[in-house]
Amino acid sequence: MKLSFRWYGKDDPVTLDYIRQIPNMNSIVTAVYDVPVGQVWPQERIDALKAEVEAAGLAFDVIESVPVHEDIKLGLPTRDTYLENYCETVRRLAKAGVKCICYNFMPVFDWTRTQLDRLLQDGSTALVYYKEQLEKMDPLSGEYALPGWDASYQKEELRHIFQLYSQVDEGKLWENLEYFLKKVIPVAAECGVNMAIHPDDPPWNIFGLPRIITNEQNLDRFLKLVDDPHNGLTFCTGSLGCAQFNDIPNMVEKYSAMGRIHFMHMRNVKILDDGSFEESAHYSACGSLDMVEIMRILHHNHFDGYLRPDHGRMIWGETGRAGYGLYDRALGASYLNGIWETLEKTQDTRQK
Numbered sequence: 001m002k003l004s005f006r007w008y009g010k011d012d013p014v015t016l017d018y019i020r021q022i023p024n025m026n027s028i029v030t031a032v033y034d035v036p037v038g039q040v041w042p043q044e045r046i047d048a049l050k051a052e053v054e055a056a057g058l059a060f061d062v063i064e065s066v067p068v069h070e071d072i073k074l075g076l077p078t079r080d081t082y083l084e085n086y087c088e089t090v091r092r093l094a095k096a097g098v099k100c101i102c103y104n105f106m107p108v109f110d111w112t113r114t115q116l117d118r119l120l121q122d123g124s125t126a127l128v129y130y131k132e133q134l135e136k137m138d139p140l141s142g143e144y145a146l147p148g149w150d151a152s153y154q155k156e157e158l159r160h161i162f163q164l165y166s167q168v169d170e171g172k173l174w175e176n177l178e179y180f181l182k183k184v185i186p187v188a189a190e191c192g193v194n195m196a197i198h199p200d201d202p203p204w205n206i207f208g209l210p211r212i213i214t215n216e217q218n219l220d221r222f223l224k225l226v227d228d229p230h231n232g233l234t235f236c237t238g239s240l241g242c243a244q245f246n247d248i249p250n251m252v253e254k255y256s257a258m259g260r261i262h263f264m265h266m267r268n269v270k271i272l273d274d275g276s277f278e279e280s281a282h283y284s285a286c287g288s289l290d291m292v293e294i295m296r297i298l299h300h301n302h303f304d305g306y307l308r309p310d311h312g313r314m315i316w317g318e319t320g321r322a323g324y325g326l327y328d329r330a331l332g333a334s335y336l337n338g339i340w341e342t343l344e345k346t347q348d349t350r351q352k
């Protein structure tokens with residue numbers, strides 16, 4: 001397990017120097033953030049980012065994310081140009097030593113929550129998804145903008161994209177994903193990069209838009225589309241784990257044994273009775289997931305990919321990017337370190 005930490009670049013109030021002070025921290029997870037989606041990332045920008053990360057004594061080997069242009073997800077004729085650009089970015093990242101690229105295939109909206117600063121009982125705040133709140137949200141009204149959403153869309157543009165998606169059901173989205181993989185995975189394989197798709201968050205259709213990277217059956221289908229080890233998963237415990245229908249330990253067991261998990265996002269989440277959920281501290285009892293069991297399975301299967309603490313709460317008066325403060329993610333990293341060290345030092349854990 002290679003411990004890693006997401007960093008949003010120079011504008012991130014959490015600096016590389018702070019991140020380096022977290023024990024056992026190995027790799028930075030980052031991206032070139034200001035290149036428009038679909039354009040090739042300039043090599044000099046990639047190299048500068050690498051130099052900056054390495055100067056702080058950290059490894060530059062995970063990118064999250066190289067976003068997929070909407071025309072690729074929609075299957076429009078223009079997709080081929082965007083796919084060529086995507087492949088070129090993969091080649092350039094490989095040249096800079098990147099080993100793992102995270103991406104997702106969610107139409108229009110990335111991760112979705114209904115509130116980013118819900119006050120929890122202990123006085124911290126967290127991201128939540130309340131069904132009742134979601135039902136009242138109209139993404140076309142222009143009133144909502146989540147940090148995971150592309151804010152560059154104008155209202156009319158968004159309306160147009162929704163119109164285009166009325167022709168794309170789940171079946172069509174699968175076809176478009178297959179088309180993407182058949183172009184990109186051979187390039188990734190050739191340059192030794194692992195592609196790691198992030199599951200849809202939450203793992204169900206939202207605002208009438210299809211979502212397919214959602215459950216075990218679909219992950220099986222995904223891995224078979226291109227049955228190559230370079231076609232793998234970012235296994236996000238919080239994204240998949242906010243759905244009652246996903247048995248997280250079993251899925252981690254299956255996909256880590258297959259060697260198809262390249263990147264783990266470790267996050268706990270508390271499922272509520274009506275299918276809503278709240279993000280929680282990493283500690284198992286704070287949410288619905290057994291974090292020790294998940295780590296035990298990874299350890300048992302000799303997981304040697306990247307692993308990072310995912311979203312944290314805002315604690316100790318910290319302000320900043322929702323889900324991506326320093327303190328709670330650092331607590332999460334230390335907790336995960338503790339579990340892993342215990343597993344390493346407990347002789348019989350791999351004989352179970």
Ligand SMILES: [Mn+2]
Pocket residue numbers: 198236239265310
């Ligand atoms: Mn995640």
